[in-house]
Amino acid sequence: MSDLPSERITPANPFEYTTVDLFGPYKVKDEVRKKVKLKVWGIVFCCMASRAMHTDLVSDQSAEGFLPALKELHMFLDRLEKSKLEYEVSKHGTEWNWRIHPADSLHRNGAAEAAVRTVKQDLHNLGGNGVFTWVILQQPSISLSDPDGLFHVGPQGPVITRGHSFNIICNTDSQYPGGSFHLFRGSNITRTESAVSHSASFFFPEADYSHEGNYSCVYEVSVSSRSFHSSDSELLLITITVILQQPSISLSDPDGLFHVGPQGPVITRGHSFTIICNTDSQYPGGSFHLFRGSSITRTESAVSHSASFFFPEADYSHEGNYSCVYEVSVSSRSFHSSASELLLITITASLLPVIGAAVSAVLLLLSVLIIILLLKRRQKKRNKETHSKCAFKKGQATSHRSKNEEDDKALYENVELDESMDHDEFEQDYINVDSDRSEQDYINVDSDRSEQDYVNVHSDDS
Structure with missing residues (x-):
């Protein structure tokens, strides 16, 4: 034996390792159409490690009939230990690896064959005459309604x-009156409500973090x-959050050396400034x-819902x-x-160097x-002073020249006076001589001397 x-x-x-097998067919009657009998096949999923079994019915042996049963298995697995399943899914993925065994090789699928034998025996004990009643219930739908409208779809x-209220609504299309809806969170039933017109509403007056999770309806x-x-409805993942104001x-x-330009504040280089963050929050503490x-760039603890970021230069x-951005921790969540x-x-x-340079230039100028x-x-x-000296010298020269001219004039007058006096004396002498001499001599002497004296005088004057 191998x-x-x-x-x-x-x-x-x-x-994790599952073997599957079909068995049947079985005759079933519809609960609504009681005279109609249908053929269905049983399907069994057997865990190869633990021999656990999951059994369902399919309408035929096609892929279209098999896929709903496989979906039911997935929903069944969702109710198992979710943490372990999520770990394995993240580690190995969610795809199935199929190994097809030949129909005539029953020994190669012994676990499934043993499960089929067990199920057949149980069905024989239950059915008696081999005719079963088959009730097919459609998969319900699940949705969320928020009376306050304070939710968004992520x-x-x-x-x-x-802190706000919300409703989870379950619906189904059923041909059977009455019934009830079970609301599951994970693998546990949280609440049950009677169906009214094939619908039920689960009201939560105040949302809290304990309400988070995957919800489904049955x-x-x-x-x-x-x-x-x-079967279970599709999963509805609900997340509770805290909305913080912007x-x-x-x-x-502090220096006041900034002005607001068309795009924002303009700060002078080298001066200090502070950026202030504020918020209106209903939660104490937090940080900005x-x-x-x-x-x-920086993080500061909030004090009275405010924080200051100081830049010294x-x-x-x-x-x-x-x-x-304001951050706060509520119920151990950020x-x-x-x-x-x-x-x-x-x-x-800064304009100070420019102003200093301008002042220095002005002072230098x-x-x-x-x-x-x-x-x-x-x-x-x-x-x-030079002009005064020159004028003084010129004045002295002018006065000296004037004095010389006056002296020359006086000398000229003296000369003329002396000449006049000499002429008078000469005339006197002439008269005297003329009186003594003859008139002929006078004329000769006078002509001779007068011409000579005249030439001499005029030569002196010139």
């Missing part, structure tokens, strides 16, 4: 705000004193995250779009608010002008 397959002797989770399901109805259950962001400058762009590296509006901060160069004025004034003074 060794048993490894799937039979290796420890595994329930139905990628995995509805997200409800903590419809149950009694037919001919026998209870029948529908924080505000503002700028404070300061974002520059998409990166967290503004630099160009501080430019950018800033926003605040929640974040939406980001605040953007605060665009621009850093500009004034000094140069003062020096030039002093030099010009000194030069003008020198020129004035």
